Amino acid sequence: MTDQLKRAINAAKTAQTNDQQAEATRLASSSAGEQKFDMSESSYKTSHTAVRKARRFAMQGLYEWLVTDRRFDKDGKLGWKDNAPHDIAARTRATNAMHTVHIGYYHEMMRDIPEQIEALDALISQHLDRDIDKLDTVEHAILLIGAYELQNRLEIPYKVVLDEAMKLNNHFGATDAHKLINAVLDKMATDLRDIEVQADIKANRRSSQKAAAPAAQPQPQTTDETKAVTNADDTSETPTTTGKPRISANKAIKRPRANKAQANISDYRASKKASAQGHNEAAAAPTPESTAADVGLHDSNLVNSDEKSKD
Numbered sequence: 111m112t113d114q115l116k117r118a119i120n121a122a123k124t125a126q127t128n129d130q131q132a133e134a135t136r137l138a139s140s141s142a143g144e145q146k147f148d149m150s151e152s153s154y155k156t157s158h159t160a161v162r163k164a165r166r167f168a169m170q171g172l173y174e175w176l177v178t179d180r181r182f183d184k185d186g187k188l189g190w191k192d193n194a195p196h197d198i199a200a201r202t203r204a205t206n207a208m209h210t211v212h213i214g215y216y217h218e219m220m221r222d223i224p225e226q227i228e229a230l231d232a233l234i235s236q237h238l239d240r241d242i243d244k245l246d247t248v249e250h251a252i253l254l255i256g257a258y259e260l261q262n263r264l265e266i267p268y269k270v271v272l273d274e275a276m277k278l279n280n281h282f283g284a285t286d287a288h289k290l291i292n293a294v295l296d297k298m299a300t301d302l303r304d305i306e307v308q309a310d311i312k313a314n315r316r317s318s319q320k321a322a323a324p325a326a327q328p329q330p331q332t333t334d335e336t337k338a339v340t341n342a343d344d345t346s347e348t349p350t351t352t353g354k355p356r357i358s359a360n361k362a363i364k365r366p367r368a369n370k371a372q373a374n375i376s377d378y379r380a381s382k383k384a385s386a387q388g389h390n391e392a393a394a395a396p397t398p399e400s401t402a403a404d405v406g407l408h409d410s411n412l413v414n415s416d417e418k419s420k421d
Contacts, residue, residue, distance in 0.1 A: 155212055162274065164216040165255060167206070169278055171198045171220050172251040180227070195224045223258050230257045237297040248283045249291060256295045260302045268299040268306055 178193040199220045203213075223230065234253050235242050242250070256275040259266050272295050279288045300307055 155210055157212075160210060160212040161215055162277070163210060164212040164219070165274060165278060166281065167202055167208075167211060167216050168219040168223075169248075169251050169255060169282060171195065171202055172223060172254060173247055174198055175224060176247050176250060180224075195220045219255065219258065222262070223254050226258065227254070230254050230261075233257050233261070233298060233302075234294060236301075237294045246284065246287065249279070249287050252278045252283065252291055253294060256291070257298060260295070260298055264303075268303045269310070272296065272299070 172195075175193065175195050175198055179191045179195075182188065182190040199217055202208075208216075231242055231254075234250075234257055238245070245253070252275050255278070256271055259271045259274075260268060263271075272292060275291050275295055276288055279291055283291070
């Protein structure tokens with residue numbers, strides 16, 4: 111047996127093995143409706159991004175199912191039904207890179223939402239202003255995912271459900287479709303998650319009251335003394351690291367130069383006036399020498415008068 115023949119036999123065996131594995135995979139995927147998927151399984155990507163991608167793939171799969179088997183079922187064309195949800199999921203996994211997707215959650219939505227389609231449509235119809243048949247198919251698929259999560263996935267906060275629905279609409283839906291989707295899911299959350307919604311409203315109310323409390327405090331009244339102290343603080347000089355005072359440009363010191371000059375002039379005038387008065391008093395007061403001379407003059411006059419009388 112030559113080497114070429116051995117290689118041919120090995121290639122045939124490998125191809126047969128691959129065909130058997132592919133057939134087993136097809137059979138397993140065709141019966142996916144009976145399988146149970148655990149969202150906590152460690153083999154799945156369970157991050158927030160992986161769950162978001164699972165929603166996106168589920169929305170596309172539900173859209174395909176709504177325009178094929180679901181529409182044929184409602185129109186009575188049962189012979190046209192050949193696109194089951196589990197076949198859509200298997201075909202999606204075979205043609206897309208799903209290694210970053212939460213596979214368990216994707217299969218769960220593709221299994222449970224078609225099974226609960228009647229109940230979910232009834233929930234949606236309660237908050238619609240039109241027949242559910244008049245809804246756009248993309249909007250219908252997004253509302254189905256949102257209604258399913260609000261009713262069955264209580265561990266997901268209702269605000270997250272609404273936010274993820276808005277992101278799906280931004281990626282796949284029409285421009286103004288977010289108004290309808292947000293209104294319907296918000297009313298549905300009030301019915302299905304009333305306790306959670308009321309708790310969130312109370313928390314927001316407390317936060318707004320705390321934010322408004324500082325603004326409601328009365329402002330202190332400013333008196334003349336307070337203004338004087340404030341002005342004194344404004345004109346104070348701030349010492350620097352070098353020890354020299356630093357004058358801020360916003361707090362300029364007002365120097366009373368005019369008042370000081372006027373005070374100096376007043377002091378000068380008062381000193382001149384005092385010196386003039388002292389000079390006049392000194393001139394009018396008799397000195398000791400003049401007093402003695404005057405006394406001697408009077409004595410001489412007295413002596414002369416006595417001598418004249420004797421003569």
